[in-house]
Amino acid sequence: MNKRLSNLMEWMKQEEIDLCFLTSSDSVFYFSGFHSDPHERLLGLAVFQDSEPFLVCPAMEKEDVKNAGWTNEIVGHGDTDNAWELVNQAITKRLNSVSKIGIEKEHLNVERFEEISKYFPKASFIPAEQKIRKLRLVKDEKELSIIKEACALADFAIEVGCSEIAEGKTELDVLAAIEFELKKKGVNEMSFSTMVLTGVNAASPHGTPGLTKMQKGDLVLFDLGVVWNGYCSDITRTVAFGDINDKQREIYETVLKAQLAALEVSKPGVTCAEVDSTARNIIREAGYGEYFPHRLGHGLGISVHEFPSLTETNPLPLEKGMVFTIEPGIYVPGVAGVRIEDDVVVTDNGLEILTKFPKELQVI
Numbered sequence: 008m009n010k011r012l013s014n015l016m017e018w019m020k021q022e023e024i025d026l027c028f029l030t031s032s033d034s035v036f037y038f039s040g041f042h043s044d045p046h047e048r049l050l051g052l053a054v055f056q057d058s059e060p061f062l063v064c065p066a067m068e069k070e071d072v073k074n075a076g077w078t079n080e081i082v083g084h085g086d087t088d089n090a091w092e093l094v095n096q097a098i099t100k101r102l103n104s105v106s107k108i109g110i111e112k113e114h115l116n117v118e119r120f121e122e123i124s125k126y127f128p129k130a131s132f133i134p135a136e137q138k139i140r141k142l143r144l145v146k147d148e149k150e151l152s153i154i155k156e157a158c159a160l161a162d163f164a165i166e167v168g169c170s171e172i173a174e175g176k177t178e179l180d181v182l183a184a185i186e187f188e189l190k191k192k193g194v195n196e197m198s199f200s201t202m203v204l205t206g207v208n209a210a211s212p213h214g215t216p217g218l219t220k221m222q223k224g225d226l227v228l229f230d231l232g233v234v235w236n237g238y239c240s241d242i243t244r245t246v247a248f249g250d251i252n253d254k255q256r257e258i259y260e261t262v263l264k265a266q267l268a269a270l271e272v273s274k275p276g277v278t279c280a281e282v283d284s285t286a287r288n289i290i291r292e293a294g295y296g297e298y299f300p301h302r303l304g305h306g307l308g309i310s311v312h313e314f315p316s317l318t319e320t321n322p323l324p325l326e327k328g329m330v331f332t333i334e335p336g337i338y339v340p341g342v343a344g345v346r347i348e349d350d351v352v353v354t355d356n357g358l359e360i361l362t363k364f365p366k367e368l369q370v371i
Contacts, residue, residue: 011038011142012054018138019056019109025102027054027109027135028094028123033309034111034139035062041075042237043068049090049119058101063094095126109135140314145328150238150308151352154330157240158350158361160233164189165244165364168203168229172248172371178203178216181227189233198232198239198311209245209344212301212336223249226259226343227371232311239311241332242362243348246369255343258295259368262345265289265335266366269303270349273333274357279321286335287319295337304332307350329353330361 015038019027029035029052036042038052039062048065059079064072066083073081082097084090098105105127110120112134120132146154167188171181182203189197204214205221209228221227225248232241245259265286272285283303290299306313307330315323317331334348350361 009038012060014142015054015138016056019054022107022109022133024107024109024133025056025105025130026098026107028052029054029109029111029135029139030119031111031114034114036237037139037143037309039072039075039077041072041077043071048086049084049094051094053094053098055101061097063090063097091122091126094123098126105130107131107133109133109138111136111139143308144306144314145326146308146330146352147328151328151330153236153238154240154308154350154352155361157233157235157238158242158363160189160192160194160235161231161240161242161350162362162364163192164231164233165229165242168227168231169246169369169371172221172227172246174221174223176221177218178205178208178221179218181221182216185229185231194233194235196234198234198241202228202230204228204230204344205248207341207343210338210340210342211344212338212346214344221248224251225249226251226255226345228344228346230346230348237309239307239309240350240362241307241311241348242350242364243334243336243346244364244366244369245345245347246371248371250370255345256368257293258337258339258343259345261290261293261295262335262337262347263366263368266333266347266349269333269335270351270358270360273325273351273353275326275353275355276324279315279317279323279325280319282325282333283317283319283321286333290335290337295339298337298339299335300338301336304334304348306331325353327353327355 035052051063054060061080063082066085069083171184205227206225228245230243269286302318304317330352336346338344351358
């Protein structure tokens with residue numbers, strides 16, 4: 008039994024949970040090593056206090072599960088099978104009765120909840136998310152090694168993007184070049200939809216790239232990340248295409264000052280709230296507080312947005328091995344948008360910055 012499963016099973020014993028049935032692709036991957044997007048088909052991992060766990064997946068993926076290193080039972084279901092009946096049979100083979108079931112309430116939809124409830128009508132359902140978040144919070148050395156590789160690929164992507172900026176090219180032209188070069192490096196998937204936003208488009212924090220053409224005097228914002236061996240990276244850089252005006256430069260320097268201050272204050276024992284407030288107060292004092300509308304950062308790992316959130320109300324202290332982003336931004340509609348984001352890991356005395364592309368204003 009792997010250590011991750013053992014930790015979950017120990018918690019189940021403490022909480023007197025008979026069965027955990029986990030259905031998110033990320034949790035299945037974390038505990039089994041198998042990653043899949045099953046679309047509408049059922050994917051799940053059943054964990055018991057003392058019995059052998061089993062993984063349920065589309066029958067077409069059974070060999071993939073084995074190749075991922077899963078050595079316990081696999082319950083494969085075809086498109087004409089009743090997958091829930093197969094799950095029920097595998098559970099009742101292990102348990103005579105089920106009183107408490109741990110589920111991912113944030114993920115299990117109503118239809119599937121109703122299905123599992125049919126088979127275990129007397130069971131109560133316990134949220135497992137909080138425990139899983141705690142288990143995934145601190146990364147081990149293997150995880151950190153993979154995340155660092157993912158971050159190096161993100162740095163490469165920014166380098167490609169900067170080299171592609173030219174008058175007449177559209178946001179989508181540059182985006183396509185970035186992803187093409189990443190494919191040649193073996194990257195199959197991005198952490199999220201890549202953003203390349205130029206000029207006033209960058210003032211939308213989650214803008215959508217389109218056919219807007221690059222022009223001299225624009226600030227160009229890149230926000231992207233890759234999935235590498237199951238782990239994500241996430242970087243943002245904003246660069247200048249030619250000379251920019253004083254207002255644009257002031258916004259950039261304010262964001263950079265806030266980001267550097269947040270990096271400097273972060274160390275074990277400092278709370279998420281303190282880190283967020285450090286950056287946010289600098290932006291407020293510069294007169295741009297209303298233009299920084301989002302949290303300072305978020306956890307990073309198998310999911311691109313993981314626990315915890317770095318907000319000014321989160322009292323959670325940082326601890327060694329936590330991986331997260333620090334990404335202040337200022338977005339003034341019709342004027343400019345700037346965000347600077349790094350991926351970091353907490354060390355004994357501070358942080359290691361995992362994304363290395365320069366942050367001083369780059370003029371292309």
